[in-house]
Amino acid sequence: MKISEFASRRKKLFSAMKDNSVAILATNKHPVRNNDAEYPFRTDSSFYYLTGLDEPDSIAVFSKKGKKTEFTVFCRPRNPDQEIWTGRRLGTEGVVSKLKANKAYKIDEFVGKLPELLVGSVELYLSLGRDCESNRRVMMTLSKLKQRARSGTQTPQRIHDLDQIVNEMRLIKSPAEQNVMRKAAKIAAKGHIAAMQACKPGMKEFEVQAPLEQVFRENGCECAYTSIVGGGENACILHYVENKARLNNNELLLIDAGAELDYYASDITRTFPTNGKFNAAQKEIYELVLRAQLAAIRNAKPGKRWDAPHKAAVRVLTEGLVALKLLKGKVADLIKNEEYRRFYMHNTGHWLGMDVHDVGNYKPDGKWRVFKPGMVLTVEPGLYIPAKSKGVPKRYWDIGVRIEDDVLITRTGNEILSKDVPKSVAEIEALMAQ
Numbered sequence: 001m002k003i004s005e006f007a008s009r010r011k012k013l014f015s016a017m018k019d020n021s022v023a024i025l026a027t028n029k030h031p032v033r034n035n036d037a038e039y040p041f042r043t044d045s046s047f048y049y050l051t052g053l054d055e056p057d058s059i060a061v062f063s064k065k066g067k068k069t070e071f072t073v074f075c076r077p078r079n080p081d082q083e084i085w086t087g088r089r090l091g092t093e094g095v096v097s098k099l100k101a102n103k104a105y106k107i108d109e110f111v112g113k114l115p116e117l118l119v120g121s122v123e124l125y126l127s128l129g130r131d132c133e134s135n136r137r138v139m140m141t142l143s144k145l146k147q148r149a150r151s152g153t154q155t156p157q158r159i160h161d162l163d164q165i166v167n168e169m170r171l172i173k174s175p176a177e178q179n180v181m182r183k184a185a186k187i188a189a190k191g192h193i194a195a196m197q198a199c200k201p202g203m204k205e206f207e208v209q210a211p212l213e214q215v216f217r218e219n220g221c222e223c224a225y226t227s228i229v230g231g232g233e234n235a236c237i238l239h240y241v242e243n244k245a246r247l248n249n250n251e252l253l254l255i256d257a258g259a260e261l262d263y264y265a266s267d268i269t270r271t272f273p274t275n276g277k278f279n280a281a282q283k284e285i286y287e288l289v290l291r292a293q294l295a296a297i298r299n300a301k302p303g304k305r306w307d308a309p310h311k312a313a314v315r316v317l318t319e320g321l322v323a324l325k326l327l328k329g330k331v332a333d334l335i336k337n338e339e340y341r342r343f344y345m346h347n348t349g350h351w352l353g354m355d356v357h358d359v360g361n362y363k364p365d366g367k368w369r370v371f372k373p374g375m376v377l378t379v380e381p382g383l384y385i386p387a388k389s390k391g392v393p394k395r396y397w398d399i400g401v402r403i404e405d406d407v408l409i410t411r412t413g414n415e416i417l418s419k420d421v422p423k424s425v426a427e428i429e430a431l432m433a434q
């Protein structure tokens with residue numbers, strides 16, 4: 001992402017902030033796995049979106065006094081000894097020269113500088129709902145400053161949720177963001193194709209995961225989330241991540257995996273037979289989910305509301321489940337009473353962006369959001385039929401199917417970013433037969 005993109009985001013943020021205001025945003029902590037071992041650090045998406053800084057122990061301050069705006073960063077200082085152990089740092093100089101901060105200080109100076117950052121502002125923006133050290137420090141400093149009110153000290157009178165502004169901005173992807181997301185989905189698609197080509201009955205789930213993730217890595221990506229690679233009964237566990245069971249002949253394999261490129265996620269699911277050929281029962285369920293997915297995608301376009309794809313998917317799935325005699329009754333009643341939830345217990349999608357479950361209010365002012373160009377969502381209906389499901393013929397047991405694509409809303413309709421992965425029965429079988 002070009003450095004000018006970050007500057008234009010800050011400009012938008014400043015113009016949305018009230019006069020005489022200050023906004024304070026910290027990044028994530030580096031999470032500990034156990035004792036001295038850490039999970040890989042992934043910076044907070046909104047923090048990165050506004051700053052371009054990918055380092056732990058960083059705080060950004062945005063202040064606006066009249067027309068004058070200031071972008072200040074607190075970060076880890078350069079330290080050659082430490083950097084030998086924990087990697088390179090930009091340091092305060094780098095944050096000014098490379099990221100175009102107006103001012104930069106060492107992170108240890110944050111608490112000492114807080115009073116002067118807050119005094120004189122009437123409005124304060126924080127990312128609310130986060131139990132973070134910087135928010136706690138701000139509240140402590142505010143209460144101390146209020147004790148100085150008699151001496152005429154002006155302190156913020158109102159606290160606003162910074163996320164309300166930033167999440168709205170992140171919901172609409174700029175052309176540059178759309179390009180990155182298109183690339184991320186293309187790379188993820190290549191990974192899914194590699195997995196389909198590698199899969200053979202008798203392999204372990206992780207043996208199919210490996211070539212998929214190798215393609216991500218080779219193309220400069222990380223996993224956007226822990227890959228779900230579940231065969232047979234494991235396909236019926238929505239967030240199965242153990243990925244170590246044996247893949248049997250005549251089973252379906254569900255892979256839900258996405259590549260993250262330059263901080264933007266993709267999120268793709270495909271389900272295919274381990275032996276490359278759908279049996280009759282698998283095909284019936286698979287094609288029903290596919291019809292539901294296509295109906296949902298047709299409803300993801302400008303002017304439609306957020307719930308339109310889900311409603312379309314639920315209608316097709318319920319009609320199909322009745323036709324297959326897996327549900328009994330009138331379609332309208334089954335939908336009203338949510339009987340389909342026995343086999344379809346999740347929603348049809350979510351916003352997608354820097355976070356796989358991206359930010360963005362789904363129901364502003366009590367009404368489902370209307371789709372607009374630049375929004376990106378997933379469309380991911382499924383059906384899950386565990387063994388011994390009551391009243392369900394055995395031929396359907398242990399069939400779990402989800403089909404998930406990444407969909408960009410365009411001016412005239414939508415673009416399926418993940419369209420490169422085969423999706424129809426014929427396409428999948430043809431690829432796996434090669």
Ligand code: GLY
Nearest residue numbers: 225256267380404
């Ligand atoms: N991979 C998580 C999801 O599809 O929402």
Ligand code: MN
Nearest residue numbers: 256267268404
């Ligand atoms: Mn997914």
Ligand code: MN
Nearest residue numbers: 267378380404
């Ligand atoms: Mn998803």
